Amino acid sequence: QQPVQSPQAVILREGEDAVINCSSSKALYSVHWYRQKHGEAPVFLMILLKGGEQKGHEKISASFNEKKQQSSLYLTASQLSYSGTYFCGTEGKSGAGSYQLTFGKGTKLSVIP
Amino acid sequence: NAGVTQTPKFQVLKTGQSMTLQCAQDMNHEYMSWYRQDPGMGLRLIHYSVGAGITDQGEVPNGYNVSRSTTEDFPLRLLSAAPSQTSVYFCASSYSPGKGEQYFGPGTRLTVT
Numbered sequence: 001q002q003p004v005q006s007p008q009a010v011i012l013r014e015g016e017d018a019v020i021n022c023s024s025s026k027a028l029y030s031v032h033w034y035r036q037k038h039g040e041a042p043v044f045l046m047i048l049l050k051g052g053e054q055k056g057h058e059k060i061s062a063s064f065n066e067k068k069q070q071s072s073l074y075l076t077a078s079q080l081s082y083s084g085t086y087f088c089g090t091e092g093k094s095g096a097g098s099y100q101l102t103f104g105k106g107t108k109l110s111v112i113p
Numbered sequence: 114n115a116g117v118t119q120t121p122k123f124q125v126l127k128t129g130q131s132m133t134l135q136c137a138q139d140m141n142h143e144y145m146s147w148y149r150q151d152p153g154m155g156l157r158l159i160h161y162s163v164g165a166g167i168t169d170q171g172e173v174p175n176g177y178n179v180s181r182s183t184t185e186d187f188p189l190r191l192l193s194a195a196p197s198q199t200s201v202y203f204c205a206s207s208y209s210p211g212k213g214e215q216y217f218g219p220g221t222r223l224t225v226t
Contacts, residue, residue: 002155002172030211041203041217042156049212087156091211098169099210101146105155 001026003090005104012078012111020073020107022088031064031071032089032101035082042087046073075109083111114139119204119218126194126225134189134221136204144210145187149173149200150220156203162187163210194225 003024010018022031030049033056034042046056048064048071056062061074075082085106094100120135138145146161158171162181176198178190187206191198202221207213 002157032211032215034215041219042215043217044214047212047214055214089156089215094169096169098163098167100158100161100169100171101210101215102158102172103148103156105153 002102003088003104005086005088005107007107008105009108010110012082012109014078014080014111014113016078018075018078018109020075020086020088020109021070022072022090022104023068023070024090024092026069026090026092028064028066028069028090028092029099030091031062032091033060033062033071033073034087034089034103035084036087036106037084045086078109078111080111080113083109085109116140117204117206117216117218119202119221121221122219124221124223126191126223128194128196128225130194132191132194134191134202134204134223136187136189136218137185138187138206138216139185140206140208140216141184142206142208142213142216143184144208144213145181145204145206146171146210146215147177147179147187147189148203148205149198150203151200159189159202161210191223196225199223199225
């Protein structure tokens with residue numbers, strides 16, 4: 001089941017901040033964040049693991065609430081290069097018991113001068 | 114390292130034809146997966162594999178087959194193409210479904226007429 005992202009789209013002026021949210025109805029083991037530019041493959045931003053460990057780019061920050069199965073991505077002092085579609089991916093157990101990574105529908109971020 | 118490679122980049126099929134989308138990685142990753150991307154639907158998991166000889170279904174497996182005979186290769190087979198399978202297909206790999214960065218291939222744009 002896909003995680004739910006909000007908002008679906010947001011427009012920012014350079015320098016403004018934004019928050020993108022991701023929630024799941026299933027127990028989560030980790031949350032991933034990726035950015036995709038038009039016509040390109042998704043690019044890794046960050047992983048948040050149970051227990052508080054995070055791995056990712058220094059200029060990106062995010063939170064992971066394990067109890068609520070929610071994550072938020074914080075984009076501060078936005079730049080034109082931040083434009084793109086942001087996807088959250090959630091790691092959970094499949095019906096067969098193996099771990100799989102499923103992605104949300106994405107949040108389209110547009111940064112304007 | 115070449116990373117994750119996919120062939121072909123573009124393909125046009127007629128309804129009922131079969132074909133195989135190729136995916137290979139040279140990073141010795143155990144976890145590989147196939148996603149399809151349609152406008153407004155995000156990335157949807159088709160099939161995935163946690164190692165050679167082990168595959169499992171994702172969210173939208175119908176109409177697709179996979180096998181994993183080596184660590185490096187994870188081909189996706191369309192048995193009898195339908196217009197509903199028109200999409201962009203991404204292959205991804207990582208050392209773990211949740212704890213490792215997913216490396217995406219450049220994608221295959223498939224059109225079924």
